[in-house]
Amino acid sequence: MMASFGGALAGGSAAPRRWPAWAIYLRTMGLFCLLWYVMSWLTPNKLLLPSPIDVASAMRDRIEDGELIANATVSLTRLLISVSIASLIAIPLGLAMGTSRLFEDLLEWPVELLRPIAGIAWIPLALFMFGIGNGLPIFIMVYTAFFPLLLGTAAGVRNVDRRLIAAAKTMGVPRGTLMRHVIVPAALPSIMTSARLAVAASWTAVVAAELVGAPSGLGYAIEYYRSMLDTPSVMTFIIVIGVLGFLCDTALRSLSAALMPWALSEKKR
Amino acid sequence: MTLQPAPKIKLAHVRKEFGGTPAAIVAVESLSLDIRPGEFLAIVGPSGCGKTTVLNMLAGLEPVTSGTMTMDGKAISGPGAERGVMFQDYALFPWKTVAGNIGFGLEHGPAGHGLSRAERDARVARVIDLVGLKGSETKYPHQLSGGMRQRVALARLVANEPEILLMDEPLAALDAQTRIILQDELLRIWGQDKPTSERRTVVYITHSIDEAVFLADRVVVLSSHPGRLKRIVDVDLARPRNDETRKSRSFSELSQTIWELIREEAYRATMQ
Ligand SMILES: Nc1ncnc2c1ncn2[C@@H]1O[C@H](COP(=O)(O)OP(=O)(O)O)[C@@H](O)[C@H]1O
Ligand SMILES: [Mg+2]
Numbered sequence: 001m002m003a004s005f006g007g008a009l010a011g012g013s014a015a016p017r018r019w020p021a022w023a024i025y026l027r028t029m030g031l032f033c034l035l036w037y038v039m040s041w042l043t044p045n046k047l048l049l050p051s052p053i054d055v056a057s058a059m060r061d062r063i064e065d066g067e068l069i070a071n072a073t074v075s076l077t078r079l080l081i082s083v084s085i086a087s088l089i090a091i092p093l094g095l096a097m098g099t100s101r102l103f104e105d106l107l108e109w110p111v112e113l114l115r116p117i118a119g120i121a122w123i124p125l126a127l128f129m130f131g132i133g134n135g136l137p138i139f140i141m142v143y144t145a146f147f148p149l150l151l152g153t154a155a156g157v158r159n160v161d162r163r164l165i166a167a168a169k170t171m172g173v174p175r176g177t178l179m180r181h182v183i184v185p186a187a188l189p190s191i192m193t194s195a196r197l198a199v200a201a202s203w204t205a206v207v208a209a210e211l212v213g214a215p216s217g218l219g220y221a222i223e224y225y226r227s228m229l230d231t232p233s234v235m236t237f238i239i240v241i242g243v244l245g246f247l248c249d250t251a252l253r254s255l256s257a258a259l260m261p262w263a264l265s266e267k268k269r
Numbered sequence: 270m271t272l273q274p275a276p277k278i279k280l281a282h283v284r285k286e287f288g289g290t291p292a293a294i295v296a297v298e299s300l301s302l303d304i305r306p307g308e309f310l311a312i313v314g315p316s317g318c319g320k321t322t323v324l325n326m327l328a329g330l331e332p333v334t335s336g337t338m339t340m341d342g343k344a345i346s347g348p349g350a351e352r353g354v355m356f357q358d359y360a361l362f363p364w365k366t367v368a369g370n371i372g373f374g375l376e377h378g379p380a381g382h383g384l385s386r387a388e389r390d391a392r393v394a395r396v397i398d399l400v401g402l403k404g405s406e407t408k409y410p411h412q413l414s415g416g417m418r419q420r421v422a423l424a425r426l427v428a429n430e431p432e433i434l435l436m437d438e439p440l441a442a443l444d445a446q447t448r449i450i451l452q453d454e455l456l457r458i459w460g461q462d463k464p465t466s467e468r469r470t471v472v473y474i475t476h477s478i479d480e481a482v483f484l485a486d487r488v489v490v491l492s493s494h495p496g497r498l499k500r501i502v503d504v505d506l507a508r509p510r511n512d513e514t515r516k517s518r519s520f521s522e523l524s525q526t527i528w529e530l531i532r533e534e535a536y537r538a539t540m541q
Contacts, residue, residue: 166330167360171374171429172350181377185364262364262409 098157152194
């Protein structure tokens with residue numbers, strides 16, 4: 001009885017090993033590039049779909065002439081500044097909205113009216129206000145990051161377990177401490193999730209904003225190389241945008257894990 | 270007739286409804302009760318009879334619908350650090366470790382006023398020892414079993430050393446041995462070796478009749494739907510109480526009396 005049970009278990013572990021995550025990733029990417037290569041080979045006009053090899057060599061060129069690093073740095077800096085500004089405004093407002101009826105009533109309508117308007121819809125107007133430069137993309141990105149942060153923070157605060165607030169109150173904890181040491185940490189998972197949404201949305205908006213309204217950045221580079229009919233370089237910058245967006249999210253996830261060790265191990269269980 | 274000191278807490282015709290009329294649930298009805306200073310008062314009754322509701326009102330977390338509830342002659346209008354609560358579902362802070370949870374009131378509330386960092390840490394360590402959580406100081410609540418969480422909640426209450434301890438089924442999730450050890454500890458913390466004037470006041474909800482009889486000076490039996498006072502039973506067992514008490518005849522007789530009082534209530538509640 002026991003022997004056959006053990007045997008079944010041993011048989012399970014002797015089965016072919018699953019691929020490690022990075023190998024699966026490489027395999028998928030390899031397949032994708034292969035497909036891409038075949039597609040580009042079938043496309044008569046190389047301008048429409050350059051082959052992966054052309055793109056790889058364009059990427060090397062853009063690294064060597066410094067264009068890639070320079071534009072990526074500009075866009076990432078704008079992202080960092082915009083999300084910081086948006087956080088500094090939206091998180092305190094969200095905390096106020098989540099805790100005070102008055103603030104909720106005051107903010108509800110303007111937020112509901114503005115939220116459905118995509119950030120990029122403001123680009124034409126922003127062109128008049130800011131002209132070409134840093135102002136326009138930063139305005140669009142702050143706007144885009146603002147709503148997820150505001151609403152995520154407010155929802156997080158509203159959903160804080162009432163019993164935890166009750167427990168703190170029975171220990172005589174004063175109001176300010178309650179906010180800082182109970183409500184904010186309890187709402188932190190929700191705030192961090194909304195920060196990830198905000199960064200992702202903001203990163204999408206930076207490209208659109210730079211396409212039109214900035215003399216630098218990844219979006220600008222795409223537009224520039226498009227006008228030069230250099231599609232391999234255009235593809236290079238598209239890939240860079242994707243990879244950097246993914247890396248930003250990974251960084252934020254690590255930040256969440258560092259800020260909330262208690263929430264991380266909760267998920268792992 | 271001995272002269273009773275003024276009640277610490279006085280409930281007069283307390284009624285509590287939940288929800289709006291006409292579909293309101295009456296959780297507690299015409300409850301009048303004097304809680305004496307330094308007394309250990311147990312409340313028993315079938316589940317759903319309003320025990321937690323009474324405790325929440327005593328804590329100041331729920332307003333009474335009608336009637337009055339006073340402490341030292343003043344109406345209870347909100348929570349206060351002098352009335353510490355141990356919640357039935359623990360209400361531990363998930364982002365705090367065991368030690369962080371237990372020290373929360375000392376760090377952020379009036380319980381820690383006038384204590385140095387070292388004194389607070391020492392008290393937290395002592396209480397952790399008391400409830401048998403040594404070695405788990407740095408764990409987070411979700412890493413603990415139900416029984417361990419309950420001990421953290423108990424330790425958090427005890428660490429704050431409130432004047433009045435309001436406890437909602439504080440030992441219910443523990444195994445029999447741990448429960449008996451902690452019953453003894455509770456009596457020590459309450460001050461059963463001290464004169465009444467130096468004891469804390471305890472309101473202790475339990476569904477265990479034996480536990481109520483072993484711990485309490487008086488046992489309040491509630492009836493259900495709505496929660497009303499059925500009887501107050503004086504427990505005149507000698508103090509300090511110990512294992513001998515648990516084996517004594519009068520102990521089992523009292524338990525039997527209370528059991529008979531709530532049997533029909535429990536039956537009624539179960540059948541609903
Ligand atoms: N917040 C609430 N809203 C509505 N009904 C409630 C609420 N809290 C308790 N009740 C009701 O009041 C009654 C007493 O509940 P409770 O005090 O929790 O009982 P016990 O602690 O004795 O088990 C129950 O019928 C319960 O459903
Ligand atoms: Mg209850």
